[in-house]
Amino acid sequence: MNEAELWALFLNATLVNNFVLAYFLGICPFLGVSAQLQSASRMGLAVTFVMLVASLCAWAINRLLGMIGAEYLALISYIVVIASAVQLVEMFVRKTSPALFKSLGIFLPLITTNCAILAVALFQTRRDYGLAEGLVFALGAGVGFTLALVLMAGIRERLRLVDVPDPVKGVAVTLVLAGILSLAFTGFAGIGGTA
Amino acid sequence: MNWPEVEVADAITSTETENGAQRLRAGLWRENPILVQALGMCPVLAVSNTAVNALTMSLATASVLLASAIVISSLRGIIPPQVRLACFVLIIATFVTLTDMLIEAFALELHRALGAFLSLIVVNCMILSRIEIMASRQPVSVAALDALGTGAGFALGLVTLGSLREVLGFGTLFGNRVMPEQFEPWQVMQMPGGGFFTLAMLVIAFTLLDRRFSRRELRA
Known part of the structure; x- marks a missing residue:
């Protein structure tokens, strides 16, 4: 896999x-954390980081389970490993940057149940990505998630000044956006070919 | 945005005096997981482009919810509260793996169409919220009826969504042509954007209908 192909993979996952x-x-976080620009970008950063960790772990798990021939345990192993990874990230953030920890609040542990994270692990397994491809894919997915979240937050900050009809307020208008x-x-x- | 917290808090206070039959009805309409609580939509919207996909996905999700609710409710005295989330997720993951294998064995075509999204049922927040609110606190019968009601409400919302998108996007319903031959399929309905739009319309329609019903109840 050369550099050009990795770029294509990255652009494909992002855009x-x-x-x-x-x-x-x-x-869920897309609708829940997209009310403010600042928390949206921080959330995106945290999710991107956990995606990279998850991709690395999923790659290792696949090698390990392949060795002992127990592929049917893949899903359960991903979940457990991702949950522990999030726990580690949480401890690390709390020690190194209490301010960031405070601003992320409940959404940091909730990353565990973010389907985008598990999807990175599942998709890279299904598409037989190697270590480098998997990491690039995870980075692209994370950047794409951040991009969508930040765009949405920008729109919703402006939406506050707009007169929205009563039954459309809340979920419905966010979905239309x-x-x-x-x-x-x-x-x-x-862009970036098909994958 | 403030809907999930409010809804969940309401659900907790309202369950104390309710019995199983009321929980069954609540899941279908008043606390409909898709249209009211906006929960568990992530792995689901992606496969709502045809009615068959939507039906399979919602049946798979509902059966996982029912099975895990029964198991977790019967184990609720044993599971230590400190590690309860990990236990819940392990039990749910087991049932998801089972469902995934069953569908792969009996309907390979469908399994291919749904792809990784079947496995993603594990992180469906609707399931985890029902388990945390109901199954881990209530006896098996109430938990099972609540799971049934929520599962049925989930299927109702999802199959409506899938049928609408299939009729407008392909001119068919469950694979049978329902629109006349001259009908020009709406490209947008097949695209992801169409899923967001259709769901938004359904939520608006639900809100209006629900208001009309509650007004009638007030008058009666």
Whole structure:
């Protein structure tokens, strides 16, 4: 796998097959943490980091389970390892940067149940990515998630000044916005090939 | 955005006086997981492009929810509270792996169409929230009925979504043509954006309907 192909993989995961807008992954934090620009970008950073860790762990788990011939345990192992990884990240953040820890709050432990993280592990297994490809894919997915979250937060900060009809307030208007964003992202189709 | 916290808090206070039959009805309408609580949509919206996919996905999710609710409810005295989340997730993951293997064995085509999204049922927040709120605190019968109601409400929302998208996006329903031949399929409904739009419309329709019903109840 050469450099150009890795770039293609990265662009594909970030723009064309954006995790949030094309695969509907990580919708819960996408709707929950996208009210403010600052917390959105921090959340994106944390998720990207955990995705990289998850990708690395999934690669190791696959090698290990392949050796003992117990592939059916893959799903359970991913979940347990991701949960422990999030726990470690939480301890690390609390020690090194209490301010960041405070601002992320409950959403840090909730990363465990973020489907986008598990999806990174599952997709890279399904597509037989190697270590380098897996890491690039995870980075692309994370950057794409952050991009979608930050875009949404920017729109929603402006939406506060707009007069929205009563029954559309809340979930519905956010979903419509997500739909429009998703349509806009289809304009990237073709960049980075198909995967 | 403030809906999940409010809804969950309401659910906790309202369960104390309710019995199983009421829980069954609550899951279908008043606390519908998709249309009211906006929970567990991540792995699900992705496969709502046709009615068959939506039906399989919601049946798989509902059966995982029911099985784990029964098991966790019967183990609720044994599971230590400190490690309860890890235990819940392990039990759910076991049932998801089982369901995944069953579908692969009996419907390979469907299994291919659903892909990795079947495994993603594990991190469906709807399941975990029902387990945490109901199954880990209530006797087996109430937990099972609550799981049934929530599962049915989930299927109701998802299959409606899938049918709408299939009819408008392909002109078919469950693979049978329902629109006339001249009908030009709406490309947008097949795309991810169409899923967001359709769900938004469903949520609005639900809100309006629910208001009309509660107004009628007030008058009666």
